[in-house]
Amino acid sequence: MTEITRHHTGQRMSQIVTHNGTVYLAGQVGNPGDSVADQTRTCLEKVETLLAEAGSDATRILQCVIWLADMADFAEMNSVWDAWVPEGHAPARACGEAKLATPEYKVELIVTAAQG
Incomplete structure (x- = not known):
């Protein structure tokens, strides 16, 4: 049986769950009230930290699932995402x-990644 590992676990959720070489992150949000671009940057910084851990x-x-409070913010979020995502990846x-x-909250990112 493959072990399931949980990090930063509370009553409701874990920030990181790993299983069989796959990393599952809880939804990451930015600072309430910040712009969509700033919230996206904060989300991505949190994702980087959790993935490294x-x-x-x-x-x-x-895979990344992105929820926006308003699809009118799609281009603003994408401007940050496009600059961040590693070329070819x-x-x-x-x-x-x-x-x-x-x-x-204007944006939330849910990430699944491979370990290694």
């Missing part, structure tokens, strides 16, 4: 509109 990095991202990605935990 799990033995992975941005070149190993398999774009993951499978989806982006949709959803109500987030609070109205001050």
